[in-house]
Amino acid sequence: MSCSVQKDIDTAIYDVYYEAKTRGSFINIHFKERTVTFKSTTEDKSIVLSKIDANTINEILSKIKLSEISNLKAPSDKRFYDGALIANFTIKKNDTSYVSSPFDHGNPPKELQALFNKLQSFIK
Template sequence: MKIISLLLLVICIGTGCSSQKKADMTSTEIEYSAVSRGLYKTVVVKNQTVSITNTRGGEAVESKIDTAKWNKIVSEFEKINLDSIPNLKAPTEKRFYDGAAIGNLKITQNQKTYETKGFDNGFPPKEIEKLVNLLTDFTKE
């Protein structure tokens, strides 16, 4: 009887933790932007929808994210240490001489914002590379 009680307790605790992570993603907004003199792209992902803006002052195009792609985004997001985002180092410096647009990742969760320093568009820090690539895939579709 004790074993059954222990198993039920473990299952309840495990289920509570996983549902908590899903609840956090519903209130999380992930924004990627790439900006230069001739380029302006913004991708905003929130609650299984994506909004894409391709011009300054332009209107955002919003669409629903399919479940498979959303699960990939959630999976990559969970691997990121939010507190380390402002300290990530860019692997290249082409943006300093107009060799690349300036990329930026901003995550807002629980009314707290985590934002990277600028990095070269197409060359994000390795800690966020997979997530950024999933976001930039929306601009290619």
């Protein structure tokens, strides 16, 4: 890993919100510092991450072009007919917020797939 990327990871403060919802059902995942909070229609839990896991998430975030996430194309359209929850990410880096385009829960744009998979791995 280059020094400039490591420096960016060390100084950037990320606050990540994943939200998926439809009529009568919701999933919220929140990552900040070393904590992942999960809330759903049926469950509520908080996980304290190891420093290595938190750094892995920060590394994934540092590779995402945040200014472009609002224009990403969803790979599927099941959310349009209640075939999937409508999901999106809101990522705050320092004091700036970036909101992704909506996508089907479980099937984010490829640019957000690694982040989604890593967050999901902690709540299973």
